[in-house]
Amino acid sequence: MDMRALYDRLKALYPLGELTEQRANLAFVTLPAEYLRPALLHLRDLEGYRHLVLLTAVDWLEDGLFQLTYLLCNRSRNCDIGLRVMLPREGATMASSHDIWPTAAVYQRELREMFGIDFPDSPGVDEEFILEGWNDIPPYRRDFDTLKYANDSFAQRAGRETRDPETHMKQQLYPDRD
Amino acid sequence: MKPELMKRMVKGPDGVEFEVEPMRDYYCDAPPTVQHGAYIKIVEDFFNWARSQSLWILGFGTGCGAIEMRPLMTPRFDAYRYGIQWRPTPRQANLLVISGYLSVKTLKRAIRAYEQMQNPKYVVGLGSCTINGGMYWDSYNTIKCLDQYLPVDLYITGCMPRPEALLAGFEDLKKLIRAGQAEGANQYAERFDWYKANQKQVIHDWDMPDYNW
Numbered sequence: 001m002d003m004r005a006l007y008d009r010l011k012a013l014y015p016l017g018e019l020t021e022q023r024a025n026l027a028f029v030t031l032p033a034e035y036l037r038p039a040l041l042h043l044r045d046l047e048g049y050r051h052l053v054l055l056t057a058v059d060w061l062e063d064g065l066f067q068l069t070y071l072l073c074n075r076s077r078n079c080d081i082g083l084r085v086m087l088p089r090e091g092a093t094m095a096s097s098h099d100i101w102p103t104a105a106v107y108q109r110e111l112r113e114m115f116g117i118d119f120p121d122s123p124g125v126d127e128e129f130i131l132e133g134w135n136d137i138p139p140y141r142r143d144f145d146t147l148k149y150a151n152d153s154f155a156q157r158a159g160r161e162t163r164d165p166e167t168h169m170k171q172q173l174y175p176d177r178d
Numbered sequence: 179m180k181p182e183l184m185k186r187m188v189k190g191p192d193g194v195e196f197e198v199e200p201m202r203d204y205y206c207d208a209p210p211t212v213q214h215g216a217y218i219k220i221v222e223d224f225f226n227w228a229r230s231q232s233l234w235i236l237g238f239g240t241g242c243g244a245i246e247m248r249p250l251m252t253p254r255f256d257a258y259r260y261g262i263q264w265r266p267t268p269r270q271a272n273l274l275v276i277s278g279y280l281s282v283k284t285l286k287r288a289i290r291a292y293e294q295m296q297n298p299k300y301v302v303g304l305g306s307c308t309i310n311g312g313m314y315w316d317s318y319n320t321i322k323c324l325d326q327y328l329p330v331d332l333y334i335t336g337c338m339p340r341p342e343a344l345l346a347g348f349e350d351l352k353k354l355i356r357a358g359q360a361e362g363a364n365q366y367a368e369r370f371d372w373y374k375a376n377q378k379q380v381i382h383d384w385d386m387p388d389y390n391w
C-alpha cells in the first residue's frame with residue numbers, strides 16, 4: 001500500500017520526477033520516455049502491477065508538450081500508479097507497449113487518431129479507428145477549433161438559443177432572489 | 179477504398195473463379211422514383227389509413243434516445259397495442275427512428291438503412307440532437323440538422339423524449355399519414371440530388387453506390 005516505499009524502490013533504478021500522491025492508494029510519477037518500458041516491465045513483473053487501466057494523453061499546448069499517462073493497477077493490494085511521460089508536441093512519437101499489454105494497441109490507435117501521437121509498430125495504428133474520412137488536424141488537440149469546424153462542416157439550424165443552465169434555472173425557480 | 183470493396187477475382191467452393199465488383203454487383207444503381215397516389219382519392223385515403231395502422235420500426239438506435247425505445251417495446255409502455263412493431267432488418271421496416279445525435283459515421287449507416295427500406299417509408303427524428311444538434315451543437319462529429327440528409331416526416335422534441343412523448347408522436351405520425359402528408363420518401367426521390375450533395379458534403383470517405391436499394 002505504501003506508495004512512498006514503492007517510489008523509493010523505483011527511484012533507485014530510474015530517474016524519476018516528484019511523486020504526486022493523490023490518495024493513499026493512488027500516485028503519479030513522471031519519468032523520461034526512454035525509461036518507460038523498463039519501468040512498466042518492472043512494475044508488471046516484480047511489483048504486481050499487472051493491469052493497464054488506461055493509457056491517455058493531455059495536450060499541454062502552451063508548453064509544446066503531450067503528456068502520456070499509463071495508469072497501472074495492483075489488484076491484490078488495491079493500489080494504482082500512474083506513469084507520466086512528456087513528449088515534444090512536434091512530431092510526437094512514443095515506443096509502443098502493445099507487447100506488454102495487448103490492450104495498449106487499442107489505446108494507441110485512439111491516441112494516434114485523436115491526438116496524432118504516433119506509436120510505430122503498434123498493430124493497426126495507422127488505420128482509422130473511430131473517425132471515418134477525417135480531413136483536419138486530430139480533433140483532441142487543443143488548437144483544433146471544434147466550434148469553427150462544426151460551423152464550417154455542418155448546416156446549423158437558425159434560431160437556436162443557448163442559455164447558461166445556472167442563471168436560467170435560478171430565474172425559473174427563484175425569480176425574486178439574486 | 180477498403181479492400182473488400184474493390185473489384186477482384188474470387189474462387190468459389192466448386193473451384194470456379196469469377197469476378198466480383200462489390201460496388202456494382204450487390205446494389206441497384208437506379209435512383210428512387212416518386213410513387214404516385216392511387217387513381218382516385220378515396221382509394222388513396224384507404225391506402226393511407228391502412229399504412230397508418232402498419233408502422234414497423236427499424237430497431238436501430240443512434241443516440242441516447244435509443245434507450246427510451248426499450249421500455250416502449252416491452253410491457254411497461256407496450257407500443258404494440260398501437261399497432262407499432264420493431265423489426266430487425268430494413269427490408270421489413272417502414273419507419274426509421276433516428277433516436278438522437280447522429281455522428282457522421284452513423285449517418286452513413288442510417289442512409290444505407292433508409293435506402294434499403296421499401297416504400298412507403300417514414301422518418302422520425304427523436305430529440306433535440308436531430309433538430310438542431312442539441313447539446314452536441316458544437317461537436318466536430320455530429321450532424322446538426324437531420325432533414326438536410328434524410329427526409330424527416332416528424333420530429334419529437336425533448337432531451338430525451340420520454341416513451342409517452344414517443345407514443346404521442348407516433349399518433350401524430352399516423353394522423354399525417356392518414357392526411358397524406360407523410361411524403362418524405364417522395365421528397366427524397368424528387369430532391370435526390372440535393373440530398374446526395376448534402377450527404378457527400380459531410381461523409382468524406384464516400385465508399386458506397388449513390389443508391390443502395
Ligand code: SF4
Nearest residue numbers: 241242278305307338
Ligand atoms: S437529444 Fe438529448 S437524449 Fe437525445 S441524443 Fe441528444 S443529448 Fe442524447
